[in-house]
Amino acid sequence: MFIKTIRTLEDMVVMVDMVDMVVKHLPFWTVFNSLDELKKRIQEIANADGFVIVTRRSKKIGGRTGRVWLECDRGGEHQSTATLRKAGSKKTGCPFYLLAVRNHPYETWEIKDGTIEHNHELCEDLSAHAFVRRFTPSEMKLIEQLTAQNMEPRKIFQTIRKQDPDRFHVQKDVQNVVAKIRAEQRQGLTPMQSLENVLMKNDFIYEIREEPGTEIVTEIFFLHRDSRVLWRAFPHVMMIDATYKTNIYNMPFIQIVGMTPTNKSFIIAHAVVSKERGDNFVWVLERVKAMLDECMEPRVILTDRDLALMGACGTYNRML
Structure with a gap:
């Protein structure tokens, strides 16, 4: 050499x-x-x-x-300070x-x-090379603006690539910046504490379930007060679906939707559960039923062929 x-x-x-x-x-x-x-x-x-x-x-x-x-x-x-x-x-x-x-x-x-x-x-x-993938001040400002508009990191990355196709950025770079922005917005709070603050600030009704013997939150159910009013007015049809592995915690996200007589859909509630098991879904459906108080119960429940969710719906029908 x-x-x-x-x-x-x-x-x-x-x-x-x-x-x-x-x-x-x-x-x-x-x-x-x-x-x-x-x-x-x-x-x-x-x-x-x-x-x-x-x-x-x-x-x-x-x-x-x-x-x-x-x-x-x-x-x-390289001078490593790692201990673990x-x-x-x-x-x-x-x-x-x-x-x-x-x-x-x-x-x-x-x-x-x-x-x-x-x-x-x-x-x-x-x-x-990470160095050439650094964002310019104008690109950082754009990412902050688009993150504030709740745009997905994938779409933010596509927007930046359209502006300058010759840059060396990869999608992970945008995801890292977005994660840093959101961490700063939480001001030292955990994700669960931050979510609870958002729900309280925006007048949501919510309930949580903790693991017995610990303070670990395993499920959280939330709906807006306006959604509760619509749900009590139009409880005839309920659609429920769970999506898996769509968040960094790999926790099932449940969305519950209602239908008005004019064929317009509306959001009833959302929930995040720890596992896709029947008792987790039953807990969510119990919260949905509690929001109705003494109003008419749903006559039609629509879902996909998720066996655990179908079993929970069967249990829910027996509670009516």
Whole structure:
């Protein structure tokens, strides 16, 4: 493996003959008007060759940034602080680096030193590098706005890709940002505490069931007061369905829908249960029945062919 440090003009002449990348790209002789311009150009060159440049460190001269060391993002050694499990890393101690120096009299920037060599294979797909998948401030603002509108991360990702198809983002990057935004909105509360606050703030009626002997919530049932009024007025038809593995907790989500005489549907209630078992569904249906008080009971119950749910509906009919 050839590693050469550039320190003199003679070294540069030798490197031109031996390293094709220098011949094609790296502008050791180019003067840049600003550090940002230099970084942008170097990053373009690096990306074209299959690697990513990051800032390793900088040094101030006269109170201002005067030297900046740029390196391959695989440079350095991973320092893990994990105690429970060993964390992985893509760092390989890559020796590639460039030294950018500010020319004080002219306020320009140049590459003055560097090691043009890698100890790893260059990438054909730059999406494997987290650095190039970082969002710009405008993209972050867009994600925040769309998240506030309850848009799904998948659709947010598609929106960003349409605006700039050449970016290297993957859908998981958007999901991570959305998760961070929602965690900040919870202000340190657990997801269950946050949900309870939302239900109370928006005037929902809700009930929870805890695991015996613990304070672990296993089921939660909730409906809006306006839905309760509609349910008491039109209790004739009830449709119930459970969807599985559609949330990060892999808990069945139950939706209960009613029907008006004019063939318009309305939401009666929702519930999240821990398991898709008959007693869990029975608990939900008992809550639905309790909302009717002494009103007429439903005459038709529609559902799919989920056996546990069908069995719970049979139990519900016997309660009527």
